[in-house]
Amino acid sequence: MGCADSREKTSSPEEERIIAVAEDRLGFKFLNAQWIDRTIHRYSISNKLSEAQFSAAFNELSIDLANFEEDMTPFKKFYSGFLNDDSLTYSAQQLSSLGILLGKGSAKDKASLLFQNYDVDLSKSIDYDEFVIMLNELIEIGLTRIPKLAWELAAEDEKFLLGKYMRRLEIAKPIVKKFYVVMIHRDKEAELSYDDFVNMFSKEELKMMVNAKTLRQIAIHHYNTVIAPANLVKCYVLAEMKESKTLLDSTKGVEEL
Secondary structure, eight states, X not given: OOTGGXXXXXXOHHHHHHHHHHHHHHTOTTSBHHHHHHHHHHSOBTTEEOHHHHHHHHHHTTOOGGGGGGGHHHHHHHHHTTBOTTSSSEEHXXXXXXXXXXXXXXHHHXXXXXXXXXXXXXXXXXXXXXXXXXXXXXXXXXXXXXXHHHHHHSOHHHHHXXXXXXXXXXXXXXXXXXXXHHHHOOOTTOEEEHHHHHHGGGXXXXXXXXXXXXXHHHHHHHIIIIIHHHHHHHHHHHHHHHHHHHHHHHHHHHHHO
């Protein structure tokens, strides 16, 4: 990461405009997140969907993958990221998280859906490991998979700009994860009840966690306030070291004369 990258603009309206086009084409924008979640789980068995179940669920949601026509390949690649390890079935949990990030609904309603999806042992609480899985999947979908789809669909003259934005998002992912872990589940031994978890989402920073665009805004904020300044300091230190070495080498040359 060069020194020039450390002084980049703080807002990203053009990059987000490009991504918004891809998000709109996914078809979740005007759907209620709760309906998306219920539909996906109604067609799943043991939290998995076969190809036929996947198609049936999306047809009920009025999202017809056949409508993507010539852009079918990027969308197929996108949804292949939601396949389970067997490469034969789709993860209902992750597909629901996609719907939560892109669908309509209040932050607390979305938090309620996340709680139900990631309380995998049905303990009526979210432990640290369950929360980290939830957070990792939200970050992966919002900061990597959706922007990658947007890049695949973008015009050639948009790819360079979006590519730089995607690199910043990738670099910021560990910071975003740490930020939300500290905010929500810093005690690895504790378990959060349903009410404790959902009520946290009255905070603005947590509301941003359940929407793809605002999750990226959090990532870019941390990139600009934590990572970019650190890169800038590193650049200046390296520049000073290089200048000192050049000065030392020139001094040695004079002494030898």
